[in-house]
Amino acid sequence: MKVRYFAWLRERVGRAEEEIALPPHIETVGDLVGWLKSRGPEFEGAFENAAVVRAALDHTHASLDTRLGQAQEVAFFPPMTGG
Amino acid sequence: MKVRYFAWLRERVGRAEEEIALPPHIETVGDLVGWLKSRGPEFEGAFENAAVVRAALDHTHASLDTRLGQAQEVAFFPPMTGG
């Protein structure tokens, strides 16, 4: 699965995207966040405040309890500030 | 005093404007309407439905009880339909 990061989340985790092999029992976006946070302090820091992290599955907004299902790409980013 | 008429009011009274010498005791826009209606059937017809007649004094919206005061120009017209 491709994971992408944007804006200050990208800066904090130190990469724009990566391919990950999903470990077993990771079923929802929230499960994935929990697993990512276990990978090191840069992830722990980036995801420490869940209230300001947004997610998308295959280009569609998702919430922490959205199931990953067959999604090819998951993205994490701060609240949007376009327009 | 100059009196001007617009749109279907102009058509019904058969003129776009006229100079009138205000008779005594005509103090408000409503008084003037009453006097105009006494001038003939075209005025009687034009002003028969007071609810659809608007007035302005010197280019400012006025109501039936607005006093004519020193106004130089009074205008009568239907509800506006610009824009």
Place this chain on the structure above:
Amino acid sequence: MAGQASFPVSIRVEEAPFDPTAELARLSGADDMGAVVSFTGLCRGEGGRLAALELEHYPGMVEAELARLIAEAGRRWPLLAVTVIHRHGRIAVGEPIVLVITASAHREAAFSAAAFLMDWLKTRAPFWKREIAADGTPGDWIEAKADDDAAASRWDAPEAAQ
């Protein structure tokens, strides 16, 4: 409703067609101009029934009333510029009739002021429309709509101005 606006105001009432895009381009952005809203009102053909509209107006009062409406908008919202152009005479189907442009630092003020100006212009600026049928025959004067009165009256209460 008295008083002058404290920002650049352009008011034009004219017979010739105008180009809304050229008018929008005329607006030079100040450092703090973050939002520009434009409204263009066009002559509808009503499914081929009409060739044009004929607009009568009250010269002098139109300009004075538009200036009063713009000054009122300036008291309600922090505006940086306003343009209002309104045509009179014969306006063919597809041509613009009216253009309102409002500029502000933020979008809410620009949107609200533009909607307010259009709603009040419709019920307060002395213009009257008559239909010209597809075969060129002058038709009826258009009647004022209760909808337009309702749209204008939503701005009556001071608390509606935010």
Place this chain on the structure above:
Amino acid sequence: MAGQASFPVSIRVEEAPFDPTAELARLSGADDMGAVVSFTGLCRGEGGRLAALELEHYPGMVEAELARLIAEAGRRWPLLAVTVIHRHGRIAVGEPIVLVITASAHREAAFSAAAFLMDWLKTRAPFWKREIAADGTPGDWIEAKADDDAAASRWDAPEAAQ
């Protein structure tokens, strides 16, 4: 939020500056197009503090999300055309960032749809702004505003679609 709009839609997400007036001119008036509203969002200088904004975006998702927002607007109001252009990359003070154009038969639909699209775009389209100071130094990421969330949420209830 699924589905396609039934009217002409133009969505562009690009780095180069665009000309809002040229985009407005591109809209050809249908017989029943009586109202066109445009919103242009410009880069403010914040009193000389900023030189530019740098906009990061999520290619692919931006276009998909904008298409969903426009389709939703089309379900709420009888629209005849919608254009949305949004830039990314470096945007100098005074330059346009975003343009939304909505066309309808009547002004209320065009105004409401434009305001709706801007409110939802601000909170749902994946763009992130960072300040570039007057001396060229990259500054902070701009934080999302509670005001913008409030503006977006006023469209949540179906009855707010009027």
